[in-house]
Amino acid sequence: MNEHQQRLTDYLAAFIDELSSNGVDEAVISPGSRSTPLALLLTHHPRIKTYVNVDERSAAFFALGIAKAKRKPVILVCTSGTAAANYYPAVIEARYAKVPLLVLTADRPHELREVGAPQAIDQLDLYGRHVKWAVDMALPESGQEVLRYARSAAVRGLGMSIGEPHGPVHFNFPLREPLIPDLRGDLFEEGTAKRVYQGERTLALDQGEELEKVLNERNRGIIICGPGMSPDGIQAVADFGRAKGFPILADPLSNMRSGKHGTDGIIDAYDTFLKAGTIGEHMKPDLIIRFGAMAVSKPLMLFLKGLEDVPQLVITRGEEWQDPTGRGTHYVYAHERHFCDRFTREAKQRDWIEKWIRLNEKTKDLMQEVIGEWGEGKAVKCLLETIPEQSSVFVSNSMPIRDVDTFFFSNDRSISIHANRGANGIDGVVSTALGMSTQSPSTYLLIGDLAFFHDMNGLLVGRKYGLDLTVIVMNNNGGGIFSYLPQAKEGAYFEELFGTPMDLEFSHAAAMYGADYSLVKTESDFLQALRQAEGTKGLKIIEVLADRQKNVENHRKMWEFVSREIHGGERS
Numbered sequence: 001m002n003e004h005q006q007r008l009t010d011y012l013a014a015f016i017d018e019l020s021s022n023g024v025d026e027a028v029i030s031p032g033s034r035s036t037p038l039a040l041l042l043t044h045h046p047r048i049k050t051y052v053n054v055d056e057r058s059a060a061f062f063a064l065g066i067a068k069a070k071r072k073p074v075i076l077v078c079t080s081g082t083a084a085a086n087y088y089p090a091v092i093e094a095r096y097a098k099v100p101l102l103v104l105t106a107d108r109p110h111e112l113r114e115v116g117a118p119q120a121i122d123q124l125d126l127y128g129r130h131v132k133w134a135v136d137m138a139l140p141e142s143g144q145e146v147l148r149y150a151r152s153a154a155v156r157g158l159g160m161s162i163g164e165p166h167g168p169v170h171f172n173f174p175l176r177e178p179l180i181p182d183l184r185g186d187l188f189e190e191g192t193a194k195r196v197y198q199g200e201r202t203l204a205l206d207q208g209e210e211l212e213k214v215l216n217e218r219n220r221g222i223i224i225c226g227p228g229m230s231p232d233g234i235q236a237v238a239d240f241g242r243a244k245g246f247p248i249l250a251d252p253l254s255n256m257r258s259g260k261h262g263t264d265g266i267i268d269a270y271d272t273f274l275k276a277g278t279i280g281e282h283m284k285p286d287l288i289i290r291f292g293a294m295a296v297s298k299p300l301m302l303f304l305k306g307l308e309d310v311p312q313l314v315i316t317r318g319e320e321w322q323d324p325t326g327r328g329t330h331y332v333y334a335h336e337r338h339f340c341d342r343f344t345r346e347a348k349q350r351d352w353i354e355k356w357i358r359l360n361e362k363t364k365d366l367m368q369e370v371i372g373e374w375g376e377g378k379a380v381k382c383l384l385e386t387i388p389e390q391s392s393v394f395v396s397n398s399m400p401i402r403d404v405d406t407f408f409f410s411n412d413r414s415i416s417i418h419a420n421r422g423a424n425g426i427d428g429v430v431s432t433a434l435g436m437s438t439q440s441p442s443t444y445l446l447i448g449d450l451a452f453f454h455d456m457n458g459l460l461v462g463r464k465y466g467l468d469l470t471v472i473v474m475n476n477n478g479g480g481i482f483s484y485l486p487q488a489k490e491g492a493y494f495e496e497l498f499g500t501p502m503d504l505e506f507s508h509a510a511a512m513y514g515a516d517y518s519l520v521k522t523e524s525d526f527l528q529a530l531r532q533a534e535g536t537k538g539l540k541i542i543e544v545l546a547d548r549q550k551n552v553e554n555h556r557k558m559w560e561f562v563s564r565e566i567h568g569g570e571r572s
């Protein structure tokens with residue numbers, strides 16, 4: 001091994017060893033020359049599982065899906081140039097959805113920067129403020145000082161990535177040819193690594209008095225659990241709500257609508273009863289306690305916006321600012337569990353929470369009466385009632401996540417719901433779901449036709465690694481969500497600019513990627529296809545034909561019926 005090769009190998013092996021010694025054990029690599037030493041050393045590492053994905057945009061969303069499911073950082077490696085730029089959408093999603101990612105971009109050495117060299121772009125701070133930290137690594141050098149630097153940079157970036165809020169960090173690696181490392185010998189010295197530990201924010205003892213006062217003086221509180229609850233915070237918040245006698249309005253992505261934490265007091269039909277305008281003055285809360293990001297439901301956000309004079313406690317585990325309504329009055333940076341442990345008090349009455357439970361149950365009864373007609377809503381309801389225990393459901397943005405919000409009712413079956421709600425993109429959804437499927441025994445993807453089209457080539461990694469994923473494509477031939485928005489009135493331009501029908505049928509895509517395929521037009525077809533998919537390994541695509549206009553009518557009929565029946569009956 002010559003001196004250059006020795007330097008290159010020792011330096012990068014130390015960096016990688018530091019990450020693996022701190023528990024990083026998966027990497028997604030896209031092919032390139034400049035990234036060769038990183039790719040070879042990661043693949044050679046005995047304790048790091050590597051995937052290869054040709055398309056960097058898909059690779060980054062795939063890594064995002066793995067990291068989202070594991071709640072641990074995943075390494076991304078690509079070569080220089082637009083390869084690194086293709087990571088951008090997933091890096092943005094990781095930033096705003098608080099998912100830890102370690103982005104390693106290979107780069108040209110300094111003498112080849114800004115001089116017209118091939119495949120050399122400006123990669124310094126390439127992702128701007130969308131990463132928590134970025135570093136342009138030193139060129140590989142020998143000597144203990146430099147190896148210590150490589151290890152320190154690795155553990156520093158890892159620490160930033162797993163600090164609350166979790167997020168992506170960027171390591172840019174200028175590398176000089178020749179790029180082949182020497183893989184002989186024992187390269188990874190487990191145990192010499194530094195260690196990084198992240199704790200949980202608690203409340204300082206002297207910070208609780210005013211919160212104590214706000215909480216204990218009020219007995220008509222509501223709790224809102226948004227996306228991004230910590231798994232071990234769910235039980236604490238469920239117990240806190242029941243003890244306080246406060247209803248919990250649980251967004252589907254809080255994962256409080258399903259599980260063994262107990263569904264008593266979980267309110268899951270608020271999007272419908274708020275849309276139907278059924279909340280009377282006597283249901284006005286005197287306190288709002290909000291955990292995590294803002295919920296999907298726009299009617300809920302508008303409801304909160306209207307509660308201008310009500311104290312609103314916003315609890316997040318890190319310093320992210322989660323207050324799009326601007327109505328927050330107290331911001332608490334603490335783990336959900338510490339907040340609940342500190343402020344749980346037994347309520348003396350339950351009539352307040354009973355009012356919310358009654359309205360919720362009545363709304364769901366009324367919804368059952370009108371949801372009978374086959375369409376997107378019924379399909380979502382069938383799916384979520386049929387899939388096996390412990391299933392993970394990845395839901396695309398646009399109407400799929402809103403239909404899950406409307407029709408996924410609380411249960412004790414431990415169905416987990418996931419989505420890319422950091423930036424609400426319809427890109428990379430297939431790849432993210434496939435990344436999640438590597439961590440779950442039973443994974444489903446509910447996606448619209450435009451979003452499926454947008455990331456169809458993400459299916460390749462599913463075929464390549466024999467991943468198990470059932471994709472339900474709700475094909476309403478365009479962007480269904482726009483039919484619910486004011487744009488729907490722009491008749492002359494609507495289909496061209498917003499409906500954007502593609503007239504695609506996805507059986508050919510299924511064949512290209514070796515997926516099982518079924519085309520579904522009725523409820524019995526759908527149930528049959530789900531049963532068949534449950535017993536089949538690999539990629540399954542169930543294409544459900546739907547009608548955008550009919551779906552709007554179904555939803556409108558339901559809202560009008562609920563409103564009439566509740567307004568017409570006693571005010572809840």
Ligand SMILES: Cc1ncc(C[n+]2csc(CCOP(=O)(O)OP(=O)(O)O)c2C)c(N)n1
Pocket residue numbers: 396397398399400424425426427447448449450451452474476478479480481482
């Ligand atoms: C990358 C990206 N491009 C565009 C949008 C804007 N957008 C939001 S929803 C939507 C239509 C989605 O259509 P589809 O996936 O078929 O879902 P549907 O509403 O029909 O259920 C679009 C274009 C976006 N959110 N992300």
Ligand SMILES: C=C(O[C@H]1C=C[C@H](C(=O)CCC(=O)O)[C@@H](C(=O)O)[C@@H]1O)C(=O)O
Pocket residue numbers: 296297298299402481484485
């Ligand atoms: C399509 C885009 O985003 C819009 C999608 C839905 C939002 C909405 O109002 C849905 C209705 C509801 O949930 O009740 C709309 C909004 O928040 O106002 C979003 O802008 C887009 O491309 O921006």
Ligand SMILES: [Mg+2]
Pocket residue numbers: 448449450474475476477478479480
């Ligand atoms: Mg659609």
